[in-house]
Amino acid sequence: MIDENLRLDESIRLNQLGFYPNQKKQAVILNHEDANEFLIWDLGKKEFVLEGQLAEAATKTFSRKTTRIADFTALSEAGDYVFVLPGIGKSYSFSICPTIYQEVAKASLKAYYFQRASVALDEKYAGIWARPLGHPDDQVIIHPSAESNTRKHGAVFSSPKGWYDAGDYNKYVVNSGITVGTLLSLFEDYPSYFKKLNLNIPESEDQIPDLLDEIKWNLDWMLSMQDQVDGGVYHKLTTAKFEGMVAPHKAVSQRYLVAKSTSATLDFAAVMAQASRVYRSFFPEESVMYLKAAEKAWGWAKDNPDMLYQQTALNDEFDPDISTGAYGDVNIQDERIWAASELFITTHNRSYWEELVDADQKFHLPSWNQVSWLGYYSLLRHQEHISLLPQEWMATLKINLLSAARTQLEGIESTAFRSPIETDVSNFKWGSNAIAANQAILLLYAYKQSSDPIFLEGALSTLDYILGKNGTGYSYVTGFGSKTPLHPHHRLAVARPDLPPLPGFIVGGPNSAQQDGCSYSSSFPDESYIDESCSYASNEIAINWNAPFAYLTNA
Ligand code: 9MR
Ligand code: 9MR
Numbered sequence: 001m002i003d004e005n006l007r008l009d010e011s012i013r014l015n016q017l018g019f020y021p022n023q024k025k026q027a028v029i030l031n032h033e034d035a036n037e038f039l040i041w042d043l044g045k046k047e048f049v050l051e052g053q054l055a056e057a058a059t060k061t062f063s064r065k066t067t068r069i070a071d072f073t074a075l076s077e078a079g080d081y082v083f084v085l086p087g088i089g090k091s092y093s094f095s096i097c098p099t100i101y102q103e104v105a106k107a108s109l110k111a112y113y114f115q116r117a118s119v120a121l122d123e124k125y126a127g128i129w130a131r132p133l134g135h136p137d138d139q140v141i142i143h144p145s146a147e148s149n150t151r152k153h154g155a156v157f158s159s160p161k162g163w164y165d166a167g168d169y170n171k172y173v174v175n176s177g178i179t180v181g182t183l184l185s186l187f188e189d190y191p192s193y194f195k196k197l198n199l200n201i202p203e204s205e206d207q208i209p210d211l212l213d214e215i216k217w218n219l220d221w222m223l224s225m226q227d228q229v230d231g232g233v234y235h236k237l238t239t240a241k242f243e244g245m246v247a248p249h250k251a252v253s254q255r256y257l258v259a260k261s262t263s264a265t266l267d268f269a270a271v272m273a274q275a276s277r278v279y280r281s282f283f284p285e286e287s288v289m290y291l292k293a294a295e296k297a298w299g300w301a302k303d304n305p306d307m308l309y310q311q312t313a314l315n316d317e318f319d320p321d322i323s324t325g326a327y328g329d330v331n332i333q334d335e336r337i338w339a340a341s342e343l344f345i346t347t348h349n350r351s352y353w354e355e356l357v358d359a360d361q362k363f364h365l366p367s368w369n370q371v372s373w374l375g376y377y378s379l380l381r382h383q384e385h386i387s388l389l390p391q392e393w394m395a396t397l398k399i400n401l402l403s404a405a406r407t408q409l410e411g412i413e414s415t416a417f418r419s420p421i422e423t424d425v426s427n428f429k430w431g432s433n434a435i436a437a438n439q440a441i442l443l444l445y446a447y448k449q450s451s452d453p454i455f456l457e458g459a460l461s462t463l464d465y466i467l468g469k470n471g472t473g474y475s476y477v478t479g480f481g482s483k484t485p486l487h488p489h490h491r492l493a494v495a496r497p498d499l500p501p502l503p504g505f506i507v508g509g510p511n512s513a514q515q516d517g518c519s520y521s522s523s524f525p526d527e528s529y530i531d532e533s534c535s536y537a538s539n540e541i542a543i544n545w546n547a548p549f550a551y552l553t554n555a
Contacts, residue, residue, distance in 0.1 A: 002041045002048075002084065009089025013417065016468040016481030017104065018095035021076045023460050027083050027091065028417050028469055029054060029068040030061065035085045038070045043080040043093060050075045061416040061471060062425070063524040069418075092468070092482035101463075101553045104480045106199060107504025108550035109183075112214050113201050114492065114502045115543060117171065117221075117248070118160040125200055129502050131492075134248020135169060136160055137221075137255060140237060144318040145259035150229050157257050159237050162221025165325065166542035167489040169251050170238040173225055174309075174327040174368055175544045176218055177267025181338070181374045182366070182441075182547035183215050184274045186554055188381060189448075193554070208282050216283075219275055222268060223293060225257075231296030232260040233268040235309045236327070240320040245533070247495035258322055261309040262301050263369075266335035269297035270375065273342035291346060298339060306332070327368060334364065334372035341375025345382045353388060361396050363404035365438050367431075368544050376401075377445055398449055405446030408439050409458050417526075419465035420458070425512070428525035430537055433476050433509030436462050437548035444555050463552060471510060471526030477549070478541075479503030487533040489540035494533050505541040506549040513537065 014027035029035065032054075040050040054068040061067060070083065075096065083091035114121070114129060118137055123130040137160045144153040151157070162171045163179075187194050187209070194209045203213035225234045236258050243251040272294035280287040309328045315321040329335070337359050344352035364370045376397050379386075383394050411423035420443075421427045421436040429435075440462035447455035467475045468483070475481025478488060478501045485507045486500070487493075493501040512525040516537040520530045529538045 012091040015464040016475040027070040039084040105553035111504040115163040132249040143256040159224040167540040172236040173264035179543040231300035233265040235261040238324045245494040262307045266339040269339040270342040329369040337372040338375035434545035489536040
């Protein structure tokens with residue numbers, strides 16, 4: 001019988017959701033030289049169902065804690081369990097279940113519905129998180145930086161819909177780019193799954209997959225960010241300064257349309273080119289329009305190859321000063337690769353291939369300012385349908401993908417919590433959890449390319465990391481797990497302290513730079529996380545971080 005008084009021991013780190021029946025299952029035990037044996041208690045049957053030995057101390061954590069590995073892969077029957085160190089303590093409960101990720105996968109996409117601008121959220125879909133309409137964005141003012149012959153500064157402009165970027169309410173094309181690209185790729189990779197997936201959103205009754213309906217909310221906004229006259233795309237739609245931590249309908253400061261940029265325009269071109277083929281059978285008219293928009297954007301970017309978004313320089317020249325998110329990328333070669341890849345796949349037009357033939361094929365993990373592999377993943381996905389693609393060039397891509405994925409796997413063997421993210425301390429920066437999720441996407445593509453299940457196992461170990469087997473013992477996704485973020489830097493959540501935080505959002509995660517100046521309890525890289533709403537550097541949510549997490553859990 002389990003000792004009733006056995007206390008919860010937070011030094012037992014494991015995935016707080018749980019596991020598939022037939023996957024590898026491990027816990028990491030910190031600083032317990034005293035323990036040797038472990039037991040698994042079945043909460044349903046009320047009996048111990050497995051016993052095992054802890055493996056000898058292996059790698060230490062960044063904070064020099066010793067680690068022991070407990071492997072309970074042998075446990076494969078569906079059920080609810082706790083992990084027990086006899087006489088010492090027990091873990092949070094976890095489950096084994098063939099659909100273990102089903103609910104969190106849906107929630108990670110439903111999160112986008114909660115981020116919708118320009119619409120009231122109905123209780124039927126939003127439940128207790130129903131809220132009034134915020135940010136109609138039909139009275140946006142042209143900022144002087146965005147002025148052109150046909151658009152005078154101070155004029156009014158309409159640009160509704162879209163998703164709020166993150167904990168803030170602004171809308172940024174660059175970050176929308178990687179977000180939508182990742183979600184469209186998720187659809188392209190698993191179309192039959194998404195034809196059936198119901199997210200309970202206002203469009204759920206229509207004949208279109210819910211994921212595509214949700215993405216369209218943001219595509220509609222993105223389209224409005226293109227100047228119809230020349231094809232250039234504005235960088236962002238924003239207040240001059242960040243709003244206070246208030247509800248959307250109370251955040252009513254003036255919104256501005258700010259400068260065009262090459263990065264925004266190329267990201268837009270990539271997304272619209274991909275959307276054109278993904279929506280072809282669902283929204284034929286839009287599909288045609290998306291491609292036209294993409295080609296026009298590409299043309300503008302050819303004529304304006306280096307219009308970087310430089311916020312400080314713009315503020316020297318124009319008023320009012322803009323101090324919200326900059327997404328100011330300084331290298332836009334990768335954006336060009338992404339746009340050319342998507343345009344090439346959709347049109348088979350040789351001129352786009354010419355942009356790629358000499359391009360950098362090295363592996364770079366996707367992030368908002370590094371997007372070449374969003375294009376390369378797409379090329380690999382479509383290679384069989386594009387006869388124009390030289391086999392050798394594609395073979396190089398595949399080699400680079402698999403070798404980067406193998407490097408990730410080595411990280412799983414050599415690190416304290418058995419996750420690739422720990423191999424390089426520089427990964428523990430702003431949005432580190434999205435680095436982990438993108439590493440897992442790489443492993444999933446490697447699995448697809450090679451059929452070697454070791455890569456799939458690697459991707460699952462990254463989920464273990466995100467959901468509790470990590471340096472802080474948090475499951476970093478709101479509402480999923482036992483110890484989860486309760487105070488994210490998320491205006492929608494802070495404005496409603498009476499409610500639990502909106503579910504299905506992955507927080508940024510450990511960030512050793514701690515730019516927000518909040519009082520962290522540790523300065524070690526993998527422990528630089530604090531569950532306080534002040535912590536925008538470790539505890540904010542963001543659309544570009546949810547996308548790879550959604551990819552991973554839905555895949
Ligand atoms: O809320 C803002 C968040 O979305 C940004 O990621 C972050 C960094 O740009 O800034 C947050 O806003 C803070 C501002 O920068 C400084 N004053 C306090 C604001 C709210 O915490
Ligand atoms: O994700 C962005 C991160 O890479 C940057 O270091 C950081 C500071 O510029 O900004 C992050 O993006 C924020 C954006 O600027 C404003 N909305 C919230 C985003 C997430 O914190």
